[in-house]
Amino acid sequence: MEYISVKDWAEMHGVAERTARNYCAQGKIGGAYLVGKTWNIPAEAELPKRRKSSKISPLLSCLREQKAGKTKGGIYHRIQVDLTYNSNHIEGSRLTHDQTRYIFETNTIGVTDRSVNVDDIIETTNHFRAIDFIIDRTEEKLSEAFVKHLHFLIKSGTSDESKKWFRVGEYKLLPNEVGGCDTVAPENVHKEMMNLLRDYNTKKSVTLEDIIDFHQWFEAIHPFQDGNGRVGRLIMFRECLRSGQVPFIITEELKMYYYNGLRNWPGIKGYLMDTCLTAQDNFKVLLDRFRIKYER
Numbered sequence: 001m002e003y004i005s006v007k008d009w010a011e012m013h014g015v016a017e018r019t020a021r022n023y024c025a026q027g028k029i030g031g032a033y034l035v036g037k038t039w040n041i042p043a044e045a046e047l048p049k050r051r052k053s054s055k056i057s058p059l060l061s062c063l064r065e066q067k068a069g070k071t072k073g074g075i076y077h078r079i080q081v082d083l084t085y086n087s088n089h090i091e092g093s094r095l096t097h098d099q100t101r102y103i104f105e106t107n108t109i110g111v112t113d114r115s116v117n118v119d120d121i122i123e124t125t126n127h128f129r130a131i132d133f134i135i136d137r138t139e140e141k142l143s144e145a146f147v148k149h150l151h152f153l154i155k156s157g158t159s160d161e162s163k164k165w166f167r168v169g170e171y172k173l174l175p176n177e178v179g180g181c182d183t184v185a186p187e188n189v190h191k192e193m194m195n196l197l198r199d200y201n202t203k204k205s206v207t208l209e210d211i212i213d214f215h216q217w218f219e220a221i222h223p224f225q226d227g228n229g230r231v232g233r234l235i236m237f238r239e240c241l242r243s244g245q246v247p248f249i250i251t252e253e254l255k256m257y258y259y260n261g262l263r264n265w266p267g268i269k270g271y272l273m274d275t276c277l278t279a280q281d282n283f284k285v286l287l288d289r290f291r292i293k294y295e296r
Helices: 006-013 017-025 058-069 075-092 097-106 120-136 143-156 186-201 210-222 228-242 254-262 270-289
Strands: 003-006 033-034 038-042
Touching: 003 006, 006 017, 006 038, 017 038, 017 270, 058 075, 058 120, 058 228, 075 097, 075 120, 075 228, 075 254, 075 270, 097 120, 120 143, 120 228, 143 186, 143 228, 186 210, 210 228, 210 270, 254 270
Parallel strands: none
Antiparallel strands: 003 038, 033 038
């Protein structure tokens, strides 16, 4: 029997090396064996198949239960604060994690010794509503209407809403760029979004790589004038919940790796995959702490 390296097997099946190593460690690749710190994999070994389930995940069930019961101090509470703080902070919000938590818990900003941007507060409360939306509407297939409503939730009531050239809940009117790179022209956004959604929604079984690929394509289109990153990361979190996979939060510490991964995808998928897998590992620690089961 011919054996190949983790790197070669990962490239053959289009997955990250780290994913391949995890499969080996979890016994999901038959015949793989460890020599020292190196895995040897049978060349003919196939990609493990995900188990399909008609039931919602324990995490989603818990989120809905705690949301309905307005439970404090649970996983729902923690995700609202952590996901909102990190996603907004990546986009330039100056609110601290404590301020974000205080707004969620008390609906007030609290005493501060420095000025606070009103839009930062509004977008924080808006983000809480957007998280509730993706929890409530997880089973739906992604659509333009769904994506636009997320943008509407995020940007409603902000100073951008009063600008004639800015359309809350609608695609951009003016060309924009991200990271110094051009994005799709406004007149082509609808067509590109339809192509993206059609390609994604026709997949029979969605993998983590599919979700990340969707995210990168969405950010490359940059369909809205502003708020694309927050909408994109909410979709990524929601699609993990929908497909029964462990979701994750891109933190400030992972920000530069995340941006680097977006720039290099799909040429070098490992950068973004490894960043997301690291974030996923961090989230698993949180699930273990709250004793929420997930597929290992």
